[in-house]
Amino acid sequence: MVLKFEAVHKSFRDSEGTVPVLRGISFDLEAGQTLALTGESGSGKSTLLHIAGALEAADAGRVWVAGQELTQLNDSGRAALRRTDIALVFQQFNLIPSLTVAANISFQSALSGQVDQTHVEQVVDALGLSDQMKKYPEALSGGQQQRVAIARAIAAKPKLMLADEPTGNLDEGTAEDVLEQMLKLVAQTGAALMVVTHSTNIAARMDRRLQLRSGLLV
Numbered sequence: 001m002v003l004k005f006e007a008v009h010k011s012f013r014d015s016e017g018t019v020p021v022l023r024g025i026s027f028d029l030e031a032g033q034t035l036a037l038t039g040e041s042g043s044g045k046s047t048l049l050h051i052a053g054a055l056e057a058a059d060a061g062r063v064w065v066a067g068q069e070l071t072q073l074n075d076s077g078r079a080a081l082r083r084t085d086i087a088l089v090f091q092q093f094n095l096i097p098s099l100t101v102a103a104n105i106s107f108q109s110a111l112s113g114q115v116d117q118t119h120v121e122q123v124v125d126a127l128g129l130s131d132q133m134k135k136y137p138e139a140l141s142g143g144q145q146q147r148v149a150i151a152r153a154i155a156a157k158p159k160l161m162l163a164d165e166p167t168g169n170l171d172e173g174t175a176e177d178v179l180e181q182m183l184k185l186v187a188q189t190g191a192a193l194m195v196v197t198h199s200t201n202i203a204a205r206m207d208r209r210l211q212l213r214s215g216l217l218v
């Protein structure tokens with residue numbers, strides 16, 4: 001089991017009081033599985049993904065990632081887990097503008113001391129980035145930047161890969177190609193993949209689908 005949620009609750013406070021976002025969420029995700037998390041805006045999808053990625057803490061309940069219970073880890077422990085076992089891909093790419101494509105791709109794996117150059121080259125080749133390695137992000141198209149973001153995530157050999165609307169900024173044709181390559185690479189590494197998406201096409205490509213509505217799985 002790579003990811004497990006057990007009765008997870010999360011609320012936020014606003015000017016009117018406490019707003020429940022997740023209300024007793026339970027599910028699990030095994031190595032090699034892909035999962036689509038769908039739901040309307042405000043249903044709690046991104047909050048759930050941030051908790052799974054050890055970026056936010058649950059108010060109640062328990063969460064395990066790669067065999068470690070997040071509620072038992074301090075800040076440095078969660079940061080170490082993010083470096084070694086979790087990779088995130090966001091809609092906005094989040095590339096480092098001062099680094100070349102090559103340096104961006106190797107960034108997370110270098111932080112964790114797990115650079116496998118042969119693996120990196122295979123990922124780069126699969127995503128069609130071999131001739132872009134010396135460029136900087138600003139010189140790339142949106143589709144190319146998202147390929148770099150995916151390459152950076154997969155190059156780190158994560159056990160859990162989390163993607164938040166990974167093709168939301170791309171045109172339909174580019175989005176389909178990027179999704180296809182991402183799924184192939186994830187399958188090769190054996191990672192578990194959870195994708196937050198509004199796209200019925202992307203959701204249909206995953207092994208499993210969960211829908212959030214008002215903080216509950218339906």
